[in-house]
Amino acid sequence: xxxxxxxxxxxxxxxxxxxxxxxxxxxxxxxxxxxxxxxxxxxxxxxxxxxxxxxxxxxxxxxxxxxxxxxxxxxxxxxxxxxxxxxxxxxxxxxxxxxxxxxxxxxxxxxxxxxxxxxxxxxxxxxxxxxxxxxxxxxxxxxxxxxxxxxxxxxxxxxxxxxxxxxxxxxxxxxxxx
Numbered sequence: 001x002x003x004x005x006x007x008x009x010x011x012x013x014x015x016x017x018x019x020x021x022x023x024x025x026x027x028x029x030x031x032x033x034x035x036x037x038x039x040x041x042x043x044x045x046x047x048x049x050x051x052x053x054x055x056x057x058x059x060x061x062x063x064x065x066x067x068x069x070x071x072x073x074x075x076x077x078x079x080x081x082x083x084x085x086x087x088x089x090x091x092x093x094x095x096x097x098x099x100x101x102x103x104x105x106x107x108x109x110x111x112x113x114x115x116x117x118x119x120x121x122x123x124x125x126x127x128x129x130x131x132x133x134x135x136x137x138x139x140x141x142x143x144x145x146x147x148x149x150x151x152x153x154x155x156x157x158x159x160x161x162x163x164x165x166x167x168x169x170x171x172x173x174x175x176x177x178x
Contacts, residue, residue: 031075032059034105048083066111074108081137086118111135115161119143128153140164 028036032054039049052062059075060067066077110132120142127136128150136154139161146169151157 028054028056029058031106032056032062035059035062035065035075035078043086045084048080048085068108075106076108076132077111077113078106078109079111079113080117081113082116084117085114086120106130108132110156111137113137114141116140122146123148123151125150127151130154131156133157135159136161138162138165143167 036052036054039052044050048063050063052059056062058067058073059065060073064078064080064083065075066079067073068076107130109130112130112133112135115137116139118141119138122145123138123143125148127133128148131153133154134156136157136159141164143162143165145167147162147167151160
């Protein structure tokens with residue numbers, strides 16, 4: 001009858017635990033996952049976003065994505081201007097080009113530039129959750145409808161350019177209105 005050595009048992013368990021910890025910690029961070037979700041909902045005819053790789057640990061270094069340079073980098077700028085992008089807010093909306101609601105999950109985003117694309121539909125209400133946003137450039141698209149009241153939540157917003165769209169109504173930003 002073979003004897004089992006209990007002295008060797010902890011090593012395989014240790015290897016298993018370390019492997020599981022590595023497996024769970026490896027992979028793309030949540031901001032990168034949000035950006036890939038956005039990419040999956042937009043058309044990129046000219047493959048401008050081809051280096052958006054799900055195997056990267058962060059989206060830092062992806063085309064159009066700028067991150068902070070600290071120990072735990074976060075996306076602070078998303079510049080997707082002049083890429084001829086289009087897309088849909090929801091898969092059920094088919095080919096309609098909309099602004100993806102996932103943008104609002106990028107909580108440290110200070111600059112968003114989506115100018116000169118083929119984005120259409122309204123600004124999502126969730127855009128007001130981007131509390132760090134200071135620059136929003138969205139001119140020369142097909143954005144429609146009224147501006148959401150949640151834009152008033154963007155207390156740090158200093159630059160807002162959305163001309164050459166189909167935006168309707170007026171909007172008050174603090175002491176000034178559009």
